[in-house]
Amino acid sequence: xxxxxxxxxxxxxxxxxxxxxxxxxxxxxxxxxxxxxxxxxxxxxxxxxxxxxxxxxxxxxxxxxxxxxxxxxxxxxxxxxxxxxxxxxxxxxxxxxxxxxxxxxxxxxxxxxxxxxxxxxxxxxxxxxxxxxxxxxxxxxxxxxxxxxxxxxxxxxxxxxxxxxxxxxxxxxxxxxxxxxxxxxxxxxxxxxxxxxxxxxxxxxxxxxxxxxxxxxxxxxxxxxxxxxxxxxxxxxxxxxxxxxxxxxxxxxxxxxxxxxxxxxxxxxxxxxxxxxxxxxxxxxxxxxxxxxxxxxxxxxxxxxxxxxxxxxxxxxxxxxxxxxxxxxxxxxxxxxxxxxxxxxxxxxxxxxxxxxxxxxxxxxxxxxxxxxxxxxxxxxxxxxxxxx
Amino acid sequence: xxxxxxxxxxxxxxxxxxxxxxxxxxxxxxxxxxxxxxxxxxxxxxxxxxxxxxxxxxxxxxxxxxxxxxxxxxxxxxxxxxxxxxxxxxxxxxxxxxxxxxxxxxxxxxxxxxxxxxxxxxxxxxxxxxxxxxxxxxxxxxxxxxxxxxxxxxxxxxxxxxxxxxxxxxxxxxxxxxxxxxxxxxxxxxxxxxxxxxxxxxxxxxxxxxxxxxxxxxxxxxxxxxxxxxxxxxxxxxxxxxxxxxxxxxxxxxxxxxxxxxxxxxxxxxxxxxxxxxxxxxxxxxxxxxxxxxxxxxxxxxxxxxxxxxxxxxxxxxxxxxxxxxxxxxxxxxxxxxxxxxxxxxxxxxxxxxxxxxxxxxxxxxxxxxxxxxxxxxxxxxxxxxxxx
Numbered sequence: 116x117x118x119x120x121x122x123x124x125x126x127x128x129x130x131x132x133x134x135x136x137x138x139x140x141x142x143x144x145x146x147x148x149x150x151x152x153x154x155x156x157x158x159x160x161x162x163x164x165x166x167x168x169x170x171x172x173x174x175x176x177x178x179x180x181x182x183x184x185x186x187x188x189x190x191x192x193x194x195x196x197x198x199x200x201x202x203x204x205x206x207x208x209x210x211x212x213x214x215x216x217x218x219x220x221x222x223x224x225x226x227x228x229x230x231x232x233x234x235x236x237x238x239x240x241x242x243x244x245x246x247x248x249x250x251x252x253x254x255x256x257x258x259x260x261x262x263x264x265x266x267x268x269x270x271x272x273x274x275x276x277x278x279x280x281x282x283x284x285x286x287x288x289x290x291x292x293x294x295x296x297x298x299x300x301x302x303x304x305x306x307x308x309x310x311x312x313x314x315x316x317x318x319x320x321x322x323x324x325x326x327x328x329x330x331x332x333x334x335x336x337x338x339x340x341x342x343x344x345x346x347x348x349x350x351x352x353x354x355x356x357x358x359x360x361x362x363x364x365x366x367x368x369x370x371x372x373x374x375x376x377x378x379x380x381x382x383x384x385x386x387x388x389x390x391x392x393x394x395x396x397x398x399x400x401x402x403x404x405x406x407x408x409x410x411x412x413x414x415x416x417x418x419x420x421x422x423x424x425x426x427x428x429x430x431x432x433x434x435x436x437x438x439x440x441x442x443x444x445x446x447x448x449x450x451x452x453x454x455x456x457x458x459x460x461x462x463x464x465x466x467x468x469x470x471x472x473x474x475x476x477x478x479x480x481x482x483x484x485x486x487x488x489x490x491x492x493x494x495x496x497x498x499x500x501x502x503x504x
Numbered sequence: 505x506x507x508x509x510x511x512x513x514x515x516x517x518x519x520x521x522x523x524x525x526x527x528x529x530x531x532x533x534x535x536x537x538x539x540x541x542x543x544x545x546x547x548x549x550x551x552x553x554x555x556x557x558x559x560x561x562x563x564x565x566x567x568x569x570x571x572x573x574x575x576x577x578x579x580x581x582x583x584x585x586x587x588x589x590x591x592x593x594x595x596x597x598x599x600x601x602x603x604x605x606x607x608x609x610x611x612x613x614x615x616x617x618x619x620x621x622x623x624x625x626x627x628x629x630x631x632x633x634x635x636x637x638x639x640x641x642x643x644x645x646x647x648x649x650x651x652x653x654x655x656x657x658x659x660x661x662x663x664x665x666x667x668x669x670x671x672x673x674x675x676x677x678x679x680x681x682x683x684x685x686x687x688x689x690x691x692x693x694x695x696x697x698x699x700x701x702x703x704x705x706x707x708x709x710x711x712x713x714x715x716x717x718x719x720x721x722x723x724x725x726x727x728x729x730x731x732x733x734x735x736x737x738x739x740x741x742x743x744x745x746x747x748x749x750x751x752x753x754x755x756x757x758x759x760x761x762x763x764x765x766x767x768x769x770x771x772x773x774x775x776x777x778x779x780x781x782x783x784x785x786x787x788x789x790x791x792x793x794x795x796x797x798x799x800x801x802x803x804x805x806x807x808x809x810x811x812x813x814x815x816x817x818x819x820x821x822x823x824x825x826x827x828x829x830x831x832x833x834x835x836x837x838x839x840x841x842x843x844x845x846x847x848x849x850x851x852x853x854x855x856x857x858x859x860x861x862x863x864x865x866x867x868x869x870x871x872x873x874x875x876x877x878x879x880x881x882x883x884x885x886x887x888x889x890x891x892x893x
Contacts, residue, residue, distance in 0.1 A: 154826045155819070161830065162814070184822040190799060192818070200814045409577060423549070426590045429581070430544070433573040437543045440829055441550065 116293045117284040120324050122356055126466050130348065130375040136325070136356045138204045138256035139295050140196065141171065141451055145356060146168070146372045148267075148458045149174045149206055149380035150451055151449055154183070155199045158385050160451075162201040167421075168448065169455050172204040172256075174380040177249050178213035181239075182232050184254035187239035206257040206380070208360075209246045209287075212264055212329075223263070225279055243286035251293050253327040259327065260287040261495040267335045273305035281317045288321055297324040299358060306339045308346035315350035326351055327358040332367065340367070344374040351375070365394065366483050369474045370460055384454045388446035391435050398482030402446065407432045420452035421445075440482025506683045509547050509713050511745055515855050519737065519764040522854040525714070525745045527593045527645035528684050530560065534745060535854075537847050538563045538769035544588045546835040547774050549764055549840075551590040556810075557837065561593040561646075563769040566638050567602035570628075571621050571784035583643025587648070593812045595646040595769070598676075599751075601718075612652070614668055617647055619699035632675035634806055640682050648716065651690040656724045662694035662853065670706045677710055686713040688747060694719055695728045697767040704739035714746040715740055717765070721756065729756070733763040735771045740764070754783065755872050758863045773843045777835035780824050781840035787871030791835065796821045809841035810834075821836055833848050 119139050123478045126133040134145045149172045150157045150165065154191065155166060157173060165173060180186065184198075192198040195205060214221055214230045221230035227242030248256040261283045265276040284300045289299050297484030298342060300318035318326060328347065331340050344359075351357050359376045368379055384394070391403040395415040400407075402414070413423035414431065421430070422445040434442030456475075464473035508528050515522040522536045538561045539546045539554065546562055554562060564584060569575065573587075581587040584594060596712035603610055603619045616631030632650045639647040650672045650834035654665040661737075666730050671687045678883060689707035693699030707715060717736065720729050740746050748765045751757065757768055773783070780792040784820070785802040789796075791803070802812035803820065811834040821830030846866075 154822075154828055154831045156823060159829045159833070161810075161834075163810075179826075184797075184818070185645055188822075191798060192800065192816070198816075198819055198822075200819070250823055358892060394869065408573075411581065416605050421550075426588075429573070429577065429580070430587055430589070433543075433544060433577075433587075437568075439543055439545050440548045440832060441545045443829060444548070444833070445550075 117297075117324070119295045120297045122325075124219040124354070124355065127388050128470040130372065130464040131372050131461075131465045131470045132375060133462055134356065134377060136271060138172075138297065138332050140202060140204045142461060143171045143204055144457055145377040146368075146461050147171055147378045148368065148454050149378065150385065150454075151176075151380055151382045152199070153382075154179050154202075156196060157447075157451075159440070159447045161197065165201065165446065165451075166203070168205070168451050169459070172206060172378075173201060174208065175253070175255065176210065176213060177207045177246060177253065178210035180207075180253055181210060181249050182234055182476065185341065186249045188251040188486040189254070193480070194252070196254060204257070205253075205255040206358075207250050207253050207255040207259065208419045209259045209261040210241055210336045211246070212361075214241055215264060227261075241281045244290040247287050247290040247298075251291075251296065255296065257297045257299055257325065258291075260284040260298060260300050260323075262303055262329055264330045264333060265305060267305035267330050267333055269303065269337070270307055270310075273310055273330075274305060276304055277314055278309055278395060278487065281314070284318055284321060284323075288323065299323060299325040299327050301327045301360070302347065302351070303330045304347075306335055306343050308343070311343060311347040312350045315356070318353050319350075323355070323360065324347060325356040327360050329360050331359065332362045337370075341370050341374070344371060344376070348375040350458070357482070364377070364483075365454070366478060368454075369461070369477060372465075373470070373474060381478065384450035385447045388450040389443045391442075391446065392450075393446060394450050396480055397478070397485055402428060402442075403435050404430050404432075414449055418449070418452070419456075420449045422452075456489075506686075506713070507730065508684045509686045511714075513743070516764065517854040518858050519683055520761050520850075520854045520859045521692060521764060521766055522764060522851055523745065525766075527686065529591060529593045529645050529737075531853060532560045532593055532767070533571065535757075535768040535847055535850050536560055536767045537757065537843050538767065539774065539843075541588070541590075542770045542771075543568050543586060546777065546836075546840075548829070548836045551588065554590065554597075554840075555838065557840050558848070559592070559769075559840065561595060562590060563597065564642070564644065565599065565602060566596045566635060566642065567599035569598060569642055570638050571623055575639075578643070579629055579641040583641070585643060593646070594642075594644040595747075596639050596642050598648040598650040599630055599638065600635070600650045601750075603630055604653060609722050614671070616650075620732060623697050631681040632672045633815040636687075638681040639844070640685065640705070644685065644716065647680075648689060649673040649687060649689050649712075651718055653693060653719045653722060654694060656694035656719050656722055656728070659694065659696055659699075662692070662696060662699055662719075666692055666699055666703055670703070670891075673710060673712075677712065687715040688712060688876045690716045690718040690749070691736065691740070692719045694735075695732050697732070700732060700736040700740045704736060708739075708741050712744070713747040714747065716749050718749050720748065721751045725805045726756070726759075730759050730763070733760060733765070737764040740762045745823050753872075754843070755867060756868060757843075757846070758850070761860060762852075762859070773839035773840050774836045776778065777839040778832045779838075780831075780835065782835060785866070785869055788873055791817060791822075792824050793853040803838055807841070808845075809838045811838040811841075 118173045136143045151175045204286045227241045262280040263276045300323045304314045407428040410428035464470040510526045513523045525532045541567045651669040652665045689712045691703045693703045796817040799817035853859040
C-alpha cells in the first residue's frame, strides 16, 4: 500500500471487523456506508449537509461524470473534490456496471466495451486503460478496476466473464499512474463458491490496496447472497478493506458485516426517500400514505435527524402531496441519517464485543420489506429506466 | 393598532422611509422583501435556510393552503408557523388573487366568489368572512382583506370593482375575531389616479394597521406603474406600513422605495432561480448558457451567499444540465440572498441619507431585462399554468 493509504484493524467480534482506512482526504471508520452522488451531487444535498450527517465517504459514477460534465472539465478543476465542494474521501466506480446495463447500446469484447451515451447517443469506448485515465482525471481517493458483472446464476457466462474481469484488473493496475489513489479489485464469480474463491485468489495475488465484492444484490435471493458471502469471505485478504458494492438494505448490511464486510454503497436510502419511503427501526413507512395526514409525530420518535427534530409526518406528507422539492430533501436527510447512525452503532457494538446481540435486537424489531414486492419494484424500476434511455 | 403591533418611522430620505413593524413573531425592518412560500414552503428551502439568509418575513398563499393541506389541519397544529417550522413573521394573502385568475373556473358576485379547485375540481366559495376565518386558522401575523384585482387599464371595470373591494374590506374588518393578526386593506384603482385616491381615502377611514397597494405589476408598463405610485403615495397614511403586492424586480423595488413603499413580496427570485436565472449587480444571467460551461468563477465575485462561497458557475451549470435538484436550491439561495442584501443596503442608504445616490449607482450598473421579453415570458408562463390546471 502506498504512503497515502493505510488500513488498521482495530478490533474483531466474530467475523465482524472494526477498522480504519486512511486516504488522502481523510480517515474512513469501518464498517461504513457511502451515500451515492451519481452526477457530482448526492441528490438534493450539499456537501455541508453530508458533513453534518457524518458521512465519511461518498461514491460517484465514472460513467455519468465521463459523459457529463466530462473528465476534461473535472481535470481543469483539479478533480471532483473541488468541482463539487466535497473535501472528504470519494470512491468512483469504473463505469463498467452502467455501461453493461445499457443492454441494447453496447458491444463487449475482450479488450473493452463500445457503447452509446444515454444522453445524446454519441459513441464511446471503455477499456481498462480508459477507465483508469478517467478516474485519474476525476481524482477520487478510491478507484475501481473495470470488471464485468454477469447474471449471477448463469455458471457458463460467469466462468467465461471471470477471465476477462481478471485480465482487466491486471491491465488497470498496469495503467495506473497516480499513487494517491487506491485501486480496488472486484471479486466476481456469481453465486458459485469455487469461482468466487478463484477470483479472490487471482486478485489477492495482485496485492491491491483493497477489494470489492461485485455481482451481488443484482437479482439473486437474499439467501443466495448470504451463502455466497459465507463461502467467499475466508478467501478475502484480512489485511485489506472489503467493500460490498451496491448493498444495501439495513438487514443486508448487518448480515454482511457479520461475515466480515467493511463497507457499502447504495442508492437505496436516497432513491427510496425521493419516493416517500422512510426508514424507521420498525421497518419502512411510506409518507404518502393517507394514515399520516394528521400525524403530528416526527417520522420516528427519538430520531435526532434534522427532519425529525423539526417537522411532523403530516408536514412531510403535505410536501410530497404538493410535489414540493423540500420533501425530497427532508426525506433524504432522514434516510441517510438512519443508515449512517446504523453504521455508527455497528462500530460501537463491534468494539464492545456485542455485535451479534446488536444485530439480533435490530432484526427482531425491523420488519423486512417483502422480497417479492421488492423484486417487482426493482424490475419495474429497471423497465422504467430502460424506457428512459 | 392593537398591542400586538406597532409601527415606528425611524428615518426618512426624500420619500423613502426607514421603519420597523413589530408583530407577534418578531420585528420586520423596513424596507424589506418577503420570499414567497406558496404551499407552506419557500420552494427548495428550509426555515433554517431562510433564517440564515436573513429573511424577516415570508408570504404564504391562503388559496393553496385552504385546498391543501386544508385550514382544519393547520388549526390542529396551532397554525402555519408550527406546521412548517418557521417562527418568524408570516403574511398571508386573502386567496382572492389566485381564485380570480382561475378564469374559466370561477363565478364572482357582490357577496363573494364561487370556484373550482385546480387540484380536484371540487367546488368552494370565498367570501370576506370565509377568507378571514381561513386566515385566522392559518394564523399569519399579517392577513389581507379580500379584494378584486381588475385589469389595470379598463377604467369602467376598475371603477365598478372598486366598490366591491371597499365593501369587502369593511366586511373583513367586521369578521375579524383575533387581535394578534394585523388586517391590511388593499388599495385598488388600476392606473387611474382619481380612483386610487378614492380607494386610499376609503380604506384610510377604516383605520387598519397597514395598507397594501394591489393591482400593479399585473400587465401595465413600468412607466404606468411608477406614474401610478407617484400620484397615489401622497394619499397613503404616513403612520402605517405600505406594502406593494407582487413586486418585484430590483429596479421596481428601488423605484417604489423612492416613492415611499415599505415592503414587497414576489416569486421572482425563487421562480427565476428554478429556471436558471440568477441576479448579479450587472443584471441577470442564465446559468444554462454554454458560455458558463468551464467558468470557474462564482455567480458573482464578492457575493457572500452560500452558493457563491462554495460553488462555481460551471458546477451550477452542470447541475442544471443534469437536472439535479441541488441546482434549484443553490440558485434559490443566491437570488434570495441578492434581494435580501439589496433591502439591507437600501435601509442603510436611507439611514445615511444617500438613498438617491445608492439607487442611481445601482441602476447605472444593473442592466434591466428587456420588458417585451419579460412580458412574453409572463404570458408563456400564464399559459402553461392554465394548461396545468
